[in-house]
Amino acid sequence: MLDANMKTQLQGYLTRLQHPIELVAALDDGAKSVEVRELLEEIKGLSDKISLREEADAGVRRPSFVVQRVGQSMGIRFAGIPLGHEFTSLVLALLQAGGHPPKVDAEVIEQIKGLSGRYEFEVFISLSCHNCPDVVQALNLMAVLNPNVRATTIDGALFQAEIDARQIMGVPTVFLNGQPFSQGRMTLEEIVAKLDSGAVAREAEKISAKAPFDVLVVGGGPAGSAAAIYAARKGIRTGVLAERFGGQVMDTLGIENFISVRATEGPKLAMALEEHVKEYGVDIMNLQRAQALKMIDGGVEVTLENGAVVKSKTVVLATGARWRNMNVPGEAEFRTKGVAYCPHCDGPLFKGKRVAVIGGGNSGVEAAIDLAGIVAHVTLLEFDSQLRADAVLQSKLRSLPNVTIITSAQTTQVTGTDKVNGLNYKDRATSEVHHLALEGIFVQIGLVPNTDWLKGVINLSPRGEIEVDAKGQTSMPGVFAAGDCTTVPYKQIVIAMGEGAKASLSAFDHLIRHSVPA
Template sequence: MLEASLASQLKTLLEKVIQPIELVSTLDDGPKSAELGALLDEIAGMSDLVSHSRTGDDPRRPSFAIRRVGTDIEVQFAGIPLGHEFTSLVLALLQVGGHPSKEDAALLAQVRDLEGDFYFETYFSLSCQNCPDVVQALNVMAVLNPHVKHIAIEGSLFQDEVDARGIMAVPTVFLNGEPFGSGRMNLEQIVGKLDTGAAERTATAISEKDPFDVLVVGGGPAGATAAIYAARKGIRTGVVSERFGGQVLDTMGIENFASVPYTEGPKFAAELENHVRQYDVDIMNVQNAAKLTPAEVEGGLVEVELASGARLLSKSVILSTGARWRAMNVPGENEYRNKGVTYCPHCDGPLFKGKRVAVIGGGNSGVEAAIDLAGIVAHVTLVEFDSQLRADDVLQRKLRSLPNVDILLSTLSTEVLGDGAKVTGLAYTDRTTDASHTVDLDGVFVQIGLLPNTEWLSGTVDLTPRGEIVVDDHGRTSVPGVFAAGDCTTAPYKQIIVAAGAGATAALGAFDHLIRTSVPSDAGSPVEVAVS
């Protein structure tokens, strides 16, 4: 069932299994059960320490458990974890089989110490690049702590269950039958929600850190590159990041980063973090910056206050907070977020199979989303404020060739309609006639550009009316010692490779600043050396 190269890689990885494991499947007579059974038979044939039995009695079919023989250590999958979830399957096999997780040792100890009974259910789609982080994190917890159980459920195979629970975005996690969270979460974030004292302990530890030479705020391509360039100068470097990788984590395919013909956002982000960790960089994840206080005197320390209350000091700061999806800012949007309003067609599209949806935005992102969704859903209505689409001609031609797509131009979305539990439609105004209309829908995919994450900097550094940080060609902001790079700045092109280059520029600019401000004002004139 697996491609030859993939099967060969998996067989090699299974050599890391040190404890016998059993794959216990629950199947029926359907084609998906046959497919899963064949996959599990193939995996069991790759290692003497792996076996497969069809003796499960889970109500979800097809499903299976990966169980360490003679113990109650197991993780479960309902569906066939291929696509983006194949890595989750491989890691589950290894970890149930005794191969240790590479997560931070202190964090793993925190997982082991959790008290209480936790039954997690995670709904995922095979096309979701955000889901594996959640699935893998909860699987690690289930392996380490006997009080934690987890099953990962492929939503498209259990549509009745998805509809009954009102799930309209993935990943969606339930804990002991109640909603726990939706969207990307890593192990640190999940544990932080369960261990209520963790945030306070972390904030205290962060505040006790010595001042940095360079503190990077943001862990996307700009921030990661800045950290690498700073650390290579041998100076004390720290990174504060809400989620390492930033918006790249939400990017499906990357085909325009020089020397990398193709990769996917989560993989690229993981490689960024791995590269940064090759150096002596203090990475503080799951932390949001809340306030910047400039140095009182030239060469003094800049303070960054975090949302947790922690405070960090640094001789220089590089702001690389990136951007986020722009919202429509209409009534109903927030109320029905993840209840039909979504910002990721790749992740959530499969949940709308056979339904009617709208895509808001006529740029490349919007048109690409509409094209992708048209192959899954019953009908797509693309809504564009302008009088013409702004996407590339080749994308427009493809879009107009699709029979189940309508295009509304010169259209202002005015309200997301719903019944209290989910989206039921969209209200809009025809800008050419001022007439108001509604269209019945099950989902709204918003694709209208980016908004810089700079609200917390208002009144501190110079911002454009759009909220972008004003920088010069060295990455300097209006505040001495404070630099910026990436999508949060006035850089004209919001591209990964541009952000990375800007991060390098900002780091070199910060290093130059440190050299110049570290010389005492009374040091005198340099000694001139004659060169013949």
């Protein structure tokens, strides 16, 4: 089950166990139960602090197993075989159940321990989903810290009947006490804030009490991280407001064009960015959405969605971009009910089904290629008269037997009842309207800058991008911008980082040349 390298690494990690733990397996006579038993036996054999037993409770999913500290009832259960992206979740569950301290702020730990009531979480995942481990690991940690919390991770591909019964068409999907709780990536802090009703007001009060910054960066992606590091290295007071640290990078699976790094994954890069920023003592205010920006005496003021107000002498806007919607009838209605935006995460849920990919650029063609190996058939629709993806990708796509390519196709409607059953599109050459019968639609048509809150405040392009000069200066003095939210062409990670550094240096230059009181 585990190769020699994985066993060696895991054995090294298990030396950190401070308390004995036990694995409690619920198995049947199926082939997957045989695999689970093999996995658990291998893990047991790697440490004398691990024991294994079977449970007789007929009311639990099979195959599944519980990870808990000996003598304590901890609510961590894996229904399935947590390999792939979830192997790290399994390792962390073993370590944390065994007493290894988590890398979480003490304030968040106290919040979790203070939660009262009963919390039965079920999180449906796919093993190829790079967004799922964050949610799984957060819920598992909560189950370690608070005996009122139970967290069950369910491999949707293995428990397909439940996926169909609950009409789950996107992962991660979380249920709390049997009711829908969330869909998509969530951090530990986001989950706790959603459960702790007073957390938002306390955080707003805490943020508003902060002294003015020299440089305030709005955005925690590659551009924002670079800006924060360059500012902090100047020895000036630096803060970061981030709606989600890592930004869109968190939704990027493979990164192979980040110079000097042959290959990495978005979540890994995002984690490295955050660790690097923290090394410089930057004040990171995560899970905060900016709502308004205005000039004040002495600099700039940013108002947040939670009501907090942050002051700074200069600001670097690095709010990034988000996936573009088709904006057709049915899209919003059927989001997570057949309309999806991440083929890596949600593709396995459409195994053996018919899907469409909207968009013929690199992202769309890559998505179609990936999905073709999972689903029954892929139809790719491109608005233009020809695909815009790189030639090598087009060649690969055309070689696949279960792919149909339709160009000059304008999607006009997503159809369905309780979930997607197809789409309508217009042939732009003939104006004829056609219907495709489908179970899933993956939208891959580019990006929209996150600048709606800046309309009428600073100059934006017709596309909504922040207009900047060669130094990253916006139309508002002391306010600079960088990354995918700006008019700078070519939305790439390496370019965003360079632009973030440049904008930060420009902000520092502004501070030097303009003597502004705190």
